[in-house]
Amino acid sequence: MTNPLTSVPIRAARWSAAHPWRAVLGWLALVAVAVGLAMMVPTHEASDADYRLGESGRADQLVEQAGLDDPDSELVLVTGQDAAAMTAAAAELTDGLAGLDDVAGVAEPQWSPDRTALLLAVRLALDHGDDADPLVAVTDRVAAEHPDLRIRQSGDLTLDAAIDERVAEDLGSAELISLPITLVLMLVAFGALVAAGLPVLLAATSVAATIGISAPLSHLVPFDDTVASMIVLIGMAVGVDYSLFYLKREREERAKGRSTIDAVEIAAQTSGHSILVSGGAVIAAMAGLFLVGDSTFNSLAVGSILVVAIAVLGSITVLPALLGGLGHRVDRPRVPLLWRLNARIGRGGISRRLLGPVVAHPVAALALAGTVVVALAVPALGMKTHQANLETLPASIPEVQTMRDVTAAFPSEGTTAEVVVRAGADDADDVRAALEQLADDAVATGAFVASGSDVEVSDDGRTSVLELAMPFAESDERVDEALRDLRTDLVPAAVDVPGAEAVVGGGAAESLDFVERLQERLPLVIGFVLLLTLIIMATTFRSLPVALVSTALNLGSVGVAFGLMTLVFQHGWFESLLGFESSGFVIDWLPLFVLVVLVGLSMDYHVFVVSRVREYVDQGLPTRVAVQRGVADTAGVVTSAAAVMVSVFAIFATLSMLEMKMMGVGLSAAILLDATLVRLVLLPAALVLLGERAWWPSRPTPPRGEPVVETDRAFAEVGQR
Incomplete structure (x- = not known):
């Protein structure tokens, strides 16, 4: 093999399988050093100045330079029907709050036009601490002394603290749920505990290493406070997927009677190659975020690229070492029911029956599936975006x-x-x-x-x-x-x-400036991402038609994601089911982020499927037969990989923060449709219609053997080895 994308994983697998302890200890050392870095080097979070854009950014800069920026403040709202009691409560609040160390002053009470509400603005000292408990204690005390009034407090300290607490609760529950769900899905996929645990372990250590390494990197590119969540989200998805691809192929080759070392080497040659290509596609997609020129997207791009690169590294080094060292023990201990179920279904057992009509009637399959995709994508044309605000925060806070x-x-x-x-x-x-x-x-x-x-x-x-x-x-x-x-x-x-x-x-x-910047840069980002992925696909498979089909399918998946986000969050579909109130718009940064994440992640199993099809074509099978066999052989892996992604993203759809919910719904629904309708119907139908032209300008290996007569049109001509 002269292809460097194939030789790199093969050489890495050979070395790792020959020196398993060195590879494993080296990986553990990387993770330990990274975690140590996180403990020693604090993460540098982006400041307000890092988010400045356009005219509003210039205004903020001028205000700060002049020393006119408003100090942090707290607001105390008093409501009721008794004006005298409200005035007395306001006086007590003023006296109690004005004497606190962190308070610079309390403004005169302000009446609402209907005189049913009284507002006290509490200006905090410039050197105030982060603890709002003394202020809240005063508010609670006065509220207890005036049971006929409703006295509440909110502001820069209390509101931020409440939001941070809710976000921490949401993410904590998501992380707590995602690991066992992922492990259960891996048990269903493999039927053995060790095999199921390896992808989860590799993904978790990849995430830990990334979070550690990102701490010093944040001093070069200030990190947004959402980066850690994105690292966990993407790291678990790609880390599990890459390990799943590799491990499935290694077990498949061992089932054919090959030795463990030979099976690992074949897995490196095939799945390892696919991992490098799909990892490159994800990184290329994430790199498009840099074109926005915004602090949030810059930090998300750095974190995402880093976790994908580390997951790829682990998949082609430490995973072959573990597989080589464990050998057949990777299939132990078996879960009897799941093991027998996997054996009975076999490789592609269900998908072969589903693929039959698609291969036999590709035009009808393409038309029907394409209609569904277009119908789901059309609502995206009316998408409205806006920055997150009070309307998008949970009213339960x-x-x-x-x-x-x-x-x-x-x-x-x-x-x-x-x-x-x-x-x-x-x-x-x-x-x-x-x-x-x-x-x-x-x-x-x-x-x-x-x-x-x-x-x-x-x-x-x-x-x-x-x-x-x-x-x-x-x-x-x-x-x-x-x-x-x-x-x-x-x-x-x-x-x-x-x-x-x-x-x-x-x-x-x-x-307004942020939305206009996104609208200005979105076409550039889309063009950059699609062009890079097209080049990667064309170079990898030596086929322009396959690259164009891949790009069109990616656009369809993105359109579906945008359409569903618009229907659910802008028009309020399934509000009660998902537990939110529609704000009438989609939060501005999410469409662009969903675009690059979806294009990158969907390339994982797209590359895996097309690689197997190409493998059969290179063996001399006609494209129609190669498509049916390749898609059927990889359907189980793709389904398992998609199930992991969908389950992880769907957890975010259950969270209370609307940004996380939007991202979870958009990605989980789009990936579910992408792994089923797109990859099991649209992709095979398109390749079957293209036939041998799908591999232009290269020429596939001519079919070997004599023509045979088959009742199934898909097997009109089968090459015999």
């Missing part, structure tokens, strides 16, 4: 519900925009007058309301900030329209000061 009630009663505490003007100190008065006029003009449009805040001016007089409130929910389309009008018409018309720089920022503007 008390602090979230409190903040929703605050923004409903006090619009100025909800959706806002900041107009930041940088000019000469001598122009401070002119800038102030211009911003005051801007506030009047903005309110007159009906898209803004008075925020009650005066123009803030920095100590040097060069930076001025005006806050404008909007009477809409942050995800309302009118917010984006108001921001665009503010940027293009209102601000340029009002701030006519020579040499002044005027920009619009704030949370809503940040969301």
Whole structure:
């Protein structure tokens, strides 16, 4: 073999099988060193400055440089019908909170327009700690003394702490459930405890090593707080899949009577080659995230690429060592019922019966399956995206519900925009007058309301900030329209000061800038990912048609994922079943992330299936026969691999955080459809229709043997070895 993608896993397998203890100890040393790094080097998380984009990012930078950024604060909401009691409670809260060390001051109580709610804004000291318990204790004490009132607290400290706690609970339960489910699926696939445990063990150690190595890397590329979750998610999926491919082929060859060493070498030549190709495809897909130029996507790309690379390394080194050392003992101890069930079904037993009609009637199969895929993908054309906000957080978190009630009663505490003007100190008065006029003009449009805040001016007089409130929910389309009008018409018309720089920022503007960046870069990312995977497939199988078919199928799978996410989360399908309230949009970063993850992961079993088909073609079988045999032989492995991915992602669909739920539903449903309808119907139907042309420009080995007459059209001509 001159192909380096084949020679690398073969040489790695030979060395590992000849030196199993060195390979295993080397792997354990890598994991131990990585875990040690994580303990010694703290992970550097991305700061607010790392997320700055566009005009809103410039506004945030100017505010920070001028020292005008708002300090952290807590809000205490008092509601009831007795105005006197509410006023007395507010006074007690003010006295209790103002005396705390972490509190810089308490603003005057603010009444809602209907005088059923009273709001206290508690400004925290710049050097405040992370413990909100003293503040909460005061709030709880006053609430207990006024049972007729409802007194609640939420803010930068309490809300963030509550969200972090819920995320930790969700991820903890997901990790706790995913391991036993994966192990059970592996037991069903292999029927033996040792064989089932090896993929899970390799995946878990790959994840541990990645998390450890990523700690020092985070000082080069600051990590988003979701990276660790993504490493676990992708690491468990690909780690189990790669081991599954390798182990299944090794057992298959041993079942044919080959020795353990020969079986390992054949597995390295075939499945090892597929692992390198699919790993390269996943890495290529993940690399597309770098094109967005955003801190979140950069860190997700680094973490994903690293865990895939480590999983590939383990699959072609330590796994052959374990298989070579264990030999036939890898099939011990057997689970009697599952072992007999696997033996009775045989390799591809069920799929052969399903593939018969597809191979016999490829046009009908392609048309019917294609119609289903298109129908599920069409809703994606109406997808709306928006940044995560209060609407996407679980209402079961008390602090979230409190903040929703605050923004409903006090619009100025909800959706806002900041107009930041940088000019000469001598122009401070002119800038102030211009911003005051801007506030009047903005309110007159009906898209803004008075925020009650005066123009803030920095100590040097060069930076001025005006806050404008909007009477809409942050995800309302009118917010984006108001921001665009503010940027293009209102601000340029009002701030006519020579040499002044005027920009619009704030949370809503940040969301708008982020969505516009994604819309601008999405075609570039899609083109990059599809082009790279097309090149990888064309180079690997020496076939342009196979590469084009692979790209089309990937697009179909992505379309299905987007369509399902739109139906479920934008239009509210299965709300009660999944336990969420539709926010009317899909969280902005998820479509792009789902795209690259789905393209990368679906390539795992796509490469595995096409490799087996090509193997049969190279042996001299006609393409029609090679397709039916290759797909049938790999169907069990693909089903097991997809079951692992679907189960892991489906766990995320049960979590309370909407971002995790969206990702879980989109990926699990799309992979389920991809592993069944796409790979068992569309792929074989397309290859059968292409026939020998599927391998152009290369020429497959001519069929050997004489033509034979068969009742099954799929076996019109079978090569005899």
